[in-house]
Amino acid sequence: MIIAPDSLMARVGEAMNVLNGLAERHPDAISFAAGRPAAEVVAWPTLDDALDASRIARAGTAAWQYGPTPGLLGPLISALWAADEGGSIDPEAVIATTGAQEALWLVLTALFEPGDVLLVPDPTYVGATGAAAVARVPVAPVWPLTPERVAATVEALAAEGRRARALYLVPDFANPEGDTLDEATRRALVALARRTGLLLLEDSPYRAFAFEAPPPPSLLALDGQGHVVQLGSFAKTLSPGLRLGWLAWPGAPAEAFAALVRAKSFVTLNTSALTQALAEGFVRRSGAPGLRALTAPARSLYRSRRDALVDALERRLGRVDARWSTPGGGFFLSLRLPFDFDTDDMHACAARHGVLVCPMHLFSPTGRGRDTLRLAFANVEPDQIAEGVDRLARALEARC
Amino acid sequence: MIIAPDSLMARVGEAMNVLNGLAERHPDAISFAAGRPAAEVVAWPTLDDALDASRIARAGTAAWQYGPTPGLLGPLISALWAADEGGSIDPEAVIATTGAQEALWLVLTALFEPGDVLLVPDPTYVGATGAAAVARVPVAPVWPLTPERVAATVEALAAEGRRARALYLVPDFANPEGDTLDEATRRALVALARRTGLLLLEDSPYRAFAFEAPPPPSLLALDGQGHVVQLGSFAKTLSPGLRLGWLAWPGAPAEAFAALVRAKSFVTLNTSALTQALAEGFVRRSGAPGLRALTAPARSLYRSRRDALVDALERRLGRVDARWSTPGGGFFLSLRLPFDFDTDDMHACAARHGVLVCPMHLFSPTGRGRDTLRLAFANVEPDQIAEGVDRLARALEARC
Numbered sequence: 001m002i003i004a005p006d007s008l009m010a011r012v013g014e015a016m017n018v019l020n021g022l023a024e025r026h027p028d029a030i031s032f033a034a035g036r037p038a039a040e041v042v043a044w045p046t047l048d049d050a051l052d053a054s055r056i057a058r059a060g061t062a063a064w065q066y067g068p069t070p071g072l073l074g075p076l077i078s079a080l081w082a083a084d085e086g087g088s089i090d091p092e093a094v095i096a097t098t099g100a101q102e103a104l105w106l107v108l109t110a111l112f113e114p115g116d117v118l119l120v121p122d123p124t125y126v127g128a129t130g131a132a133a134v135a136r137v138p139v140a141p142v143w144p145l146t147p148e149r150v151a152a153t154v155e156a157l158a159a160e161g162r163r164a165r166a167l168y169l170v171p172d173f174a175n176p177e178g179d180t181l182d183e184a185t186r187r188a189l190v191a192l193a194r195r196t197g198l199l200l201l202e203d204s205p206y207r208a209f210a211f212e213a214p215p216p217p218s219l220l221a222l223d224g225q226g227h228v229v230q231l232g233s234f235a236k237t238l239s240p241g242l243r244l245g246w247l248a249w250p251g252a253p254a255e256a257f258a259a260l261v262r263a264k265s266f267v268t269l270n271t272s273a274l275t276q277a278l279a280e281g282f283v284r285r286s287g288a289p290g291l292r293a294l295t296a297p298a299r300s301l302y303r304s305r306r307d308a309l310v311d312a313l314e315r316r317l318g319r320v321d322a323r324w325s326t327p328g329g330g331f332f333l334s335l336r337l338p339f340d341f342d343t344d345d346m347h348a349c350a351a352r353h354g355v356l357v358c359p360m361h362l363f364s365p366t367g368r369g370r371d372t373l374r375l376a377f378a379n380v381e382p383d384q385i386a387e388g389v390d391r392l393a394r395a396l397e398a399r400c
Numbered sequence: 401m402i403i404a405p406d407s408l409m410a411r412v413g414e415a416m417n418v419l420n421g422l423a424e425r426h427p428d429a430i431s432f433a434a435g436r437p438a439a440e441v442v443a444w445p446t447l448d449d450a451l452d453a454s455r456i457a458r459a460g461t462a463a464w465q466y467g468p469t470p471g472l473l474g475p476l477i478s479a480l481w482a483a484d485e486g487g488s489i490d491p492e493a494v495i496a497t498t499g500a501q502e503a504l505w506l507v508l509t510a511l512f513e514p515g516d517v518l519l520v521p522d523p524t525y526v527g528a529t530g531a532a533a534v535a536r537v538p539v540a541p542v543w544p545l546t547p548e549r550v551a552a553t554v555e556a557l558a559a560e561g562r563r564a565r566a567l568y569l570v571p572d573f574a575n576p577e578g579d580t581l582d583e584a585t586r587r588a589l590v591a592l593a594r595r596t597g598l599l600l601l602e603d604s605p606y607r608a609f610a611f612e613a614p615p616p617p618s619l620l621a622l623d624g625q626g627h628v629v630q631l632g633s634f635a636k637t638l639s640p641g642l643r644l645g646w647l648a649w650p651g652a653p654a655e656a657f658a659a660l661v662r663a664k665s666f667v668t669l670n671t672s673a674l675t676q677a678l679a680e681g682f683v684r685r686s687g688a689p690g691l692r693a694l695t696a697p698a699r700s701l702y703r704s705r706r707d708a709l710v711d712a713l714e715r716r717l718g719r720v721d722a723r724w725s726t727p728g729g730g731f732f733l734s735l736r737l738p739f740d741f742d743t744d745d746m747h748a749c750a751a752r753h754g755v756l757v758c759p760m761h762l763f764s765p766t767g768r769g770r771d772t773l774r775l776a777f778a779n780v781e782p783d784q785i786a787e788g789v790d791r792l793a794r795a796l797e798a799r800c
Contacts, residue, residue, distance in 0.1 A: 013662065036466060043464040047447035064443040064641035066436060098498045098643075101669040109534060131666040134509060241464035243498075243672035262413065266531040267667065269501040272643035275672060 002117060002138045002162075003365050009133035015126055015362040018343050026350045030388035032375040033356040035175055035331050039379065041298040042239040047278060054281030056273065063277035069265045071096025072273065073246050076280045077232065081248075083290025084208070087221050089230075093250040093257070095264055096271040100203055100233035101127055102264075103247035107166065107201060107229060108135040110263035111256060116165035117157055121145045123363035125175050125203065128168045141365045145169065145181070147188035154196050166199035166229075172215045173206040173330025176363040176374040180328060183216035190219060193227040205233040206330035208291040211303040213328065226251030234279055236331075237291045237298075242275045302331070308382040309333060309375065312389035320396045331378040334360065339399060340370040348395070355391040402517060402538045402562075403765050409533035415526055415762040418743050426750045430788035432775040433756040435575055435731055439779065441698035442639040447678060454681030456673065463677035469665040471496025472673065473646050476680045477632065481648075483690025484608070487621050489630075493650040493657070495664055496671040500603055500633035501527055502664075503647035507566065507601060507629060508535040510663035511656060516565035517557055521545045523763035525575050525603065528568045541765050545569065545581070547588035554596050566599035566629075572615045573606040573730025576763040576774040580728060583616035590619060593627040605633040606730035608691040611703040613728065626651030634679055636731075637691045637698075642675045702731070708782040709733060709775065712789035720796045731778040734760065739799060740770040748795070755791040 022033060044050065056072045057063040074091025081089045097103040108118070108131055118132050122141035132139045140157065142149050154164040167189070171181040181189075193200050202219040220228045232246040249257060264270070288294035310326055313335070321338040341359050350356050358376075360369030377385060403411075422433060444450065456472045457463040474491025481489045497503040508518070508531055518532045522541035532539045540557065542549050554564040567589070571581040581589075593600050602619045620628045632646040649657060664670070688694035710726050713735070721738040741759050750756050758776075760769030777785060 016662070016665065039461040039465065043461045047451060051447060061439040061443045064639045065439065066635070066640045098502075098668040098672075102498075102667065105667050127666060127669065130662075134663050134666045235466070239464045239674070240466045241672060241674035241677075243668065243670065243674075262409075262416070262530075263534050265416065266527060266534045267502065267505050268498040268643065269527065270643065272498075272641060272672065272675060274639070274641035274643075275675065277641075278674075 001366070002140050002157075004138055005133045005136045008129055008139055008365055011365060012126055012130040012133050016130070018346075018362060019358065022346065022350060022356055026354070026356060029350055029354045029356050030380065030384050030391065031356040032377065032380060032388060033358050034379060035376045036379040037236045037240065038298065038301060041301060042241070044239065044282060050278045050281040050285055052281065053285035054277040055284070056277040056280050063274045065273060067270045067273035067276070069261050069270050070094070071246070071271045072276050073280070076283065077246055077248060080283070080290050084292050085218060085221050087224070089220075089248050090250050093248055093252065095247045095260060096276055097245045097247055097264070098268050098271055099235060099243045100205065100231040100245040101131070102268065103231040103245055104128060104131050104168070104201065104203070105135070106247060106260050106263045106267065108132060108137050109267065110259040111199070112137050112165050113163070116163045119150060119153055119164055119167040119198070120365065121169055121174070122366055122368050123176050123360055124168065124365070125170060126363050128203070129365050139365055140164065142167070143368065147185060147192055150189065150198075151192055151196070154192075154198055164196070164198050166201050168201040168203065170203050170206075171219060172204045173209065173327055173332070175206070175332055176358070176360060177334045178325055178327035178330055178332035179334070180215050186216055186219055186222055190222045190227060193223070194225070200228045201231055202228055203231040203233075205236050208237050208295045209299050209302055209331070210329040211299065211306060215329065220248065220250070224250045226253065237295050238279055238282060242279055244271065244275045244279050302378050305377045305380060305382060305385060306333070308385045309377045309389065312386045316389050316393040317396070320393065320400060322396070331376050333375045333377060335373040335375055337371050337373065337396065341373060341399075342370065345399065349392070353391040353395040355388045355395065357392060401766070402540050402557075404538055405533045405536045408529055408539055408765055411765060412526055412530040412533055416530070418746070418762060419758065422746065422750060422756055426754070426756060429750050429754045429756045430780065430784050430791065431756040432777065432780060432788060433758050434779060435776045436779040437636045437640065438698065438701060441701060442641070444639065444682060450678045450681040450685055452681065453685035454677040455684070456677040456680050463674045465673060467670045467673035467676070469661050469670050470494070471646070471671045472676050473680070476683065477646055477648060480683070480690050484692050485618060485621050487624070489648050490650050493648055493652060495647045495660060496676055497645045497647055497664070498668050498671055499635060499643045500605065500631040500645040501531070502668065503631040503645055504528060504531050504568070504601065504603070505535070506647060506660050506663045506667065508532060508537050509667065510659040511599070512537050512565050513563070516563045519550065519553055519564055519567040519598070520765065521569055521574070522766055522768050523576050523760055524568065524765070525570060526763055528603070529765050539765055540564065542567070543768065547585060547592055550589065550598075551592055551596075554592075554598055564596070564598055566601050568601040568603065570603050570606075571619060572604045573609065573727055573732070575606070575732055576758070576760060577734045578725055578727035578730055578732035579734070580615050586616055586619055586622055590622045590627060593623070594625070600628045601631055602628055603631040603633070605636050608637050608695045609699050609702055609731070610729040611699065611706060615729070620648065620650070624650045626653065637695050638679055638682060642679055644671065644675045644679055702778050705777045705780060705782060705785060706733070708785045709777045709789065712786050716789050716793040717796070720793065720800060722796070731776050733775045733777060735773040735775055737771050737773065737796065741773060742770065745799065749792070753791040753795040755788045755795065757792060
């Protein structure tokens with residue numbers, strides 16, 4: 001099934017309005033709605049020290065001037081990748097971007113011909129479907145996200161004379177469901193990409209936050225031959241305030257990579273050299289070899305919040321026949337209810353019980369997940385988690 | 401004449417390759433080619449002090465988190481405008497952007513229907529024509545840029561069933577020619593916009609740098625009723641390293657403004673809250689009421705460089721029948737030669753004489769200006785200006 005840009009825009013626009021309006025109307029409620037990192041782990045004590053430690057900044061006045069279009073992050077990304085994943089990324093294959101959102105935007109702008117289709121999981125990150133809608137790229141949701149389903153969708157589109165240009169996905173502790181793709185699925189997707197020419201757009205902002213076992217190898221590590229584009233983000237590992245990310249595409253066809261760089265130069269000219277220098281200097285100053293080491297304190301904080309949430313759900317949701325995942329990392333937990341929970345219920349829950357939750361169907365281009373909630377726990381204090389789940393339990397019991 | 405995106409892209413791509421390759425191949429040459437501000441006026445002594453002075457940063461952890469899509473710059477832009485122009489801008493009409501480039505990109509993405517045409521001066525800023533090409537917006541160059549010509553182009557397009565959606569222009573000390581629109585032309589363009597629905601996209605990064613008389617009122621000051629969109633930039637007044645700008649559209653139709661905000665959320669999510677806080681704190685800490693006051697030292701530096709350039713041209717170009725403008729502000733001077741000067745001459749000039757200049761036709765979507773050079777003087781030291789003009793004179797004399 002293909003969803004055309006206009007109808008996708010209507011759906012995404014409604015979801016954005018609902019989500020934005022919710023927090024504004026209930027500023028004092030306990031919020032499981034916002035997928036934000038914890039304030040205490042992303043605010044830095046000093047900027048000047050980070051800048052002092054930066055090699056980028058030390059190159060004359062580089063941090064204060066216009067910079068090269070692909071940016072200056074190649075060596076940093078390559079070094080972090082070697083420490084975290086044990087592999088290598090060619091620094092020349094990296095473009096610094098204004099967050100992972102711009103990385104996706106550049107792909108949609110530069111690599112999609114008119115009529116090309118973007119495959120997405122269902123539900124998925126609303127920033128991906130929203131970008132497709134604004135860029136007028138039609139979307140085909142794939143559910144469940146199995147290699148067989150993806151292959152069938154690619155074939156069905158080809159039979160209609162359309163090209164499935166790329167599959168967007170969050171393999172690790174995904175927003176919104178919190179789940180992680182197993183290794184066999186990853187390998188099969190890479191094989192499929194190699195066979196069909198489908199690009200895999202790997203968005204993995206939560207990968208550093210694995211609470212127990214590390215997640216399976218990244219798609220990029222399994223390929224590195226041009227079939228995987230990494231959409232990188234420092235929003236959760238360093239700070240959302242930097243609005244800094246990257247696009248890494250080792251093995252890219254030269255012409256396609258050049259088209260991305262050209263698009264970058266006309267969308268935002270170049271990424272802030274200052275924020276690039278700050279990120280590089282902050283990492284260098286921390287002494288951490290990679291993002292796993294750098295984020296150890298944050299990971300431990302988020303794990304304790306995940307535990308607090310699961311404990312509270314076990315304690316309080318006994319009277320409701322609900323089921324939930326125990327995510328192995330990241331920011332999100334899925335809570336499945338024995339009844340539908342729509343935006344009216346969400347508003348009632350906020351107004352009467354003072355707790356904000358997101359119905360999963362807001363993240364679905366097809367309206368899936370009407371009986372499921374997304375609970376974001378990373379930016380909620382443990383005592384607020386307990387109180388929030390109390391309130392949610394009362395709201396759900398009232399619905400039973 | 402309409403230029404289709406593909407042929408425009410070919411032309412712009414060639415110009416970008418030429419310009420980028422030039423500086424890379426001749427790093428030690430004296431460069432009149434780069435439209436950069438002087439390093440000494442855009443590098444800040446401290447970041448922490450700027451952040452301390454920021455109201456944005458003081459609002460909890462706002463500088464370190466995701467921010468609202470329209471950003472946090474409204475009050476600052478409004479205050480600066482009141483000090484510099486004596487008028488008022490509704491803070492709610494402001495969207496913080498990743499530089500003026502993103503402001504233009506959002507307009508092209510959100511306000512243009514397929515087939516709508518962008519009018520541009522000829523020559524013009526290559527970032528404008530490049531953005532149109534990547535966004536697949538056809539362009540109609542208008543030369544000379546008179547209200548009569550603009551009106552005739554709007555009518556000619558309408559007769560073909562096409563809509564002239566907007567006119568992009570740099571009214572003050574324009575890149576690339578350095579010239580300034582007179583007040584009568586500005587008033588006539590605003591009247592034309594009101595009559596026809598043509599939007600005026602006012603990009604004015606050099607306005608604060610008027611060396612003698614202040615420039616005529618800005619287009620936005622002459623309208624403010626929704627016919628002018630201001631594409632704002634802090635690159636020259638604060639620092640290019642911030643990559644921070646804004647879009648201000650007082651009097652915008654609500655639906656069109658909402659479409660811009662929606663596009664913003666899917667192109668780059670939101671503008672870095674940290675760079676917004678730094679800009680606001682830096683201005684506050686300076687004690688300057690507006691950008692004119694803040695940039696007084698830079699303006700004086702640039703005026704002395706303009707004077708050094710004009711002096712050197714007068715002294716050294718006697719044997720060449722060249723003519724030049726004396727720009728009343730900004731970064732650029734146009735030098736007209738009695739013969740054509742193409743990219744081969746540019747390369748020869750760089751390789752044999754060690755001086756970099758830009759043929760004006762690189763900035764023209766139609767190849768106009770083959771006998772004209774753009775000389776950027778803002779980031780060249782006075783002794784380098786004298787030496788650079790010596791070298792240029794020798795190169796030109798060799799051509800005579």
